[in-house]
Amino acid sequence: MVEAVAATRSRDSISNTLLVAITLSLVCSLLVAGAAVLLRPKQLQNAAEYRQSIILEVAGLANSGDPATAFAAIEPRMVELSTGNYVDSPAVEGFDAEDAARDPHLGVRIPAASDIASIRRRARYAPVYLVRSGDAIEQVILPVYGSGLWSTMYGYLSLEADGNTVRGLSFYSHAETPGLGDQVDRPAWRAKWQGKKLFGADGEFYLEVIRGTVVDISRSGASDSRYQVDGLAGATLTGRGVTNLVHYWVGPHGFGPYLAKFRENAGKQP
Numbered sequence: 001m002v003e004a005v006a007a008t009r010s011r012d013s014i015s016n017t018l019l020v021a022i023t024l025s026l027v028c029s030l031l032v033a034g035a036a037v038l039l040r041p042k043q044l045q046n047a048a049e050y051r052q053s054i055i056l057e058v059a060g061l062a063n064s065g066d067p068a069t070a071f072a073a074i075e076p077r078m079v080e081l082s083t084g085n086y087v088d089s090p091a092v093e094g095f096d097a098e099d100a101a102r103d104p105h106l107g108v109r110i111p112a113a114s115d116i117a118s119i120r121r122r123a124r125y126a127p128v129y130l131v132r133s134g135d136a137i138e139q140v141i142l143p144v145y146g147s148g149l150w151s152t153m154y155g156y157l158s159l160e161a162d163g164n165t166v167r168g169l170s171f172y173s174h175a176e177t178p179g180l181g182d183q184v185d186r187p188a189w190r191a192k193w194q195g196k197k198l199f200g201a202d203g204e205f206y207l208e209v210i211r212g213t214v215v216d217i218s219r220s221g222a223s224d225s226r227y228q229v230d231g232l233a234g235a236t237l238t239g240r241g242v243t244n245l246v247h248y249w250v251g252p253h254g255f256g257p258y259l260a261k262f263r264e265n266a267g268k269q270p
């Protein structure tokens with residue numbers, strides 16, 4: 001009887017309790033860390049597949065059968081942003097634009113006056129995705145990102161062969177407020193981008209997410225509704241962020257040099 005009480009006391013001792021707690025914590029953290037490591041490749045694959053689905057969506061190819069087959073028909077190329085030339089290295093596969101932006105060799109600081117998208121640095125290179133119809137290029141899809149109100153918004157912008165007409169714009173990642181800034185994800189709002197023009201005949205960038213609703217009458221000059229997209233109710237600042245990030249990436253510090261060459265070769269094999 002006395003021995004049984006002593007054994008219970010020793011089991012309930014502080015050192016025993018601590019030992020059990022520490023062992024349990026160690027086992028649990030090993031399990032969680034192991035699961036995180038094991039699931040990482042699957043997470044990366046899912047993220048890549050999600051980005052591919054957004055690329056298909058902006059290209060208007062989301063409903064053209066098996067996504068993997070549809071994506072395989074799109075040609076990824078790497079572009080050196082400063083020259084606008086295609087390059088073979090770095091490879092598109094596995095290229096992480098944000099990692100590259102931070103890298104002292106692969107990234108550059110964006111001069112404050114050019115940093116319309118508020119991203120501070122960008123990679124020297126960026127992938128583009130070409131959609132062909134036969135040999136002719138039908139669309140080019142550009143990765144774009146920049147600051148919204150609360151978050152960096154990442155997406156893809158698809159342009160027609162004139163390098164000026166928008167086919168689609170969709171975001172695959174952002175943390176804008178549900179019900180306000182996240183209206184950028186509404187299919188009805190995304191549909192409003194199709195056919196909008198980036199640049200006027202004078203070569204200036206005019207596209208803007210306006211406040212309120214676009215008045216659908218064709219007027220001359222910069223206020224033409226072809227350069228305007230409906231605003232997001234209660235989320236003017238997110239809308240401004242979208243205007244700014246598109247402006248930056250199609251501008252001279254972004255894909256501008258590439259788009260100039262792309263327009264020259266529009267519809268021809270590069």
Ligand SMILES: Cc1cc2nc3c(=O)[nH]c(=O)nc-3n(C[C@H](O)[C@H](O)[C@H](O)COP(=O)(O)O)c2cc1C
Pocket residue numbers: 149150176177178180181182232233234235236237238239
């Ligand atoms: C909790 C909270 C979350 C908000 N989230 C956003 C947002 O995601 N995007 C945005 O543009 N404005 C957001 N706003 C509103 C902005 O603070 C600002 O009032 C608004 O952008 C002005 O746009 P409006 O003129 O269309 O109302 C939020 C406001 C609050 C209080």
